[in-house]
Amino acid sequence: MSDDSAQQQGIEQRISAHIAHNARVWNYWLGGKDHYEVDEQVGDMVTSMYPSIGEVARADRAFLGRAVTFLAGEAGIRQYLDVGTGLPTVENTHEVAQRIAPDARVVYVDNDPIVLTHARALLTSSAQGATSYVDADAHDPKAIIEAASRTLDLDRPVAIMLLGILNFVLDTEKATAIVRDLVAAVPSGSYLVLTHPTLELGGEGNEAAMKFWNENATPPITARTGAEVSAFLDGLELIEPGLVSCARWRTEGTEEGPLVAQFGVVARKP
Template sequence: MTDRIRTDVAHNARVWNHWLGGKDNYPVDRAVGDHVTGLYPSIGEVARADRAFLGRAVEFLAGEAGVRQFLDIGTGLPTVDNTHEVAQRSAPDARIVYVDNDPIVLAHARALLTSSTGGTTEYLDADAHDPDGIVRAVEPTLDLHKPVAVMMLGILNFVMDTDEARAIVRTLMDAVPSGSYLVLTHPTLELGGEGNEDAMRFWNENATPPITARSGAEFASFLEGLEVLEPGIVSCSRWRHDVAREIRFPQVAQFGAVARKP
């Protein structure tokens, strides 16, 4: 595993961890992350708003929607209120499969593989570019005959080709039954994110993996054939937020949505 870890090139999972105030990163990650912040000062707000959106979405799905299975693709490094922790607070019997292929994340798998007594948490070392492989590997932890919440927060932006990104989503959603959900976030140059263009260019020249922003129309195309829940496609900080959270997390240039498979 260690031969897969590059400490001389910034990596998204570690830079994201830095933006969230974590310590699981290297000097190169902090240097690139700080330079991106200089180009796009609100990136830290984006990271925190994305994490808060995850909490609200999972709380809704495990609670009001009654979902008991979660497939979290692009897990990232563990932090507070990971998917299994939020889900199992509402539903101790919830079953969660985390998917990531970053060796640092894999090294921290023990921190993720903690579960309530009645539930299950597993970790899958796999690539989002291989959705068929993911589908084959999630069973028997997940029962694909029962509803699954497919979580893809900030991951499709690393699939540079939009047609391929759509195909990934279709493959995953075709594998789960009616009553399943898709949870997405994605960076954009809309919603006040125009300043992110220079930051993304710098990122693609100095870090890995490369990233792309998408428009609202492109984001909506990932949700075709699904029932988008209210309030629709919005800044992730504004998805079912309360007043206190609105003050803490102003609108950020990151689309968020939750949709149900009919």
């Protein structure tokens, strides 16, 4: 058996069609097709408990597009490290960045087995740029940085994308350390892009839905307050409008969606 075949077999063995998984349920909420019946069932139950969850998923994806548009355009960033990328849908990081800057280089990071099976869909790039995929855990920033350095020049600014991933790191001290280690590995002029669910911003009703999720799906999730999310940004310069609902970050000239209980922020390393 070839190394590639063995790796693929190992990936397939890690996929469970019997337990709902975040990447697949998120795909379901976004209208994708890469999910199982159990993901639909859990997704529908969460929606019945917290009806705006679909709006949260769509707002998070739209935020990604606006943030990368700002970074590739106004900020001139040409390198992206997208940690916890999830299943490919439309307007992925490399698509948005390379539409503006064809020479942009993007590294996707995830350790979700079903995401790994779709890696080839992500491994596309403009001729001038580069796109690569790293199988690594967000809990291991050292391994992420080491692997990313094969595609990215870490002596030049990098945008670190942490969209909806720190909420799966249940220990806040560990989550803070992950952010600190990733930011420390990139130079001045780099950026951190982050989204995170909260029970604030009208999200109080999500508490019961999160409890149901943690009892019936994987991986477990936690919400954080604005103060807790702000702590991840220590030492960074927040780009206006700062830490807000991701649906309200730089929506000028676009259709502003409903307020959602998901923080969004872009910050610069001085």
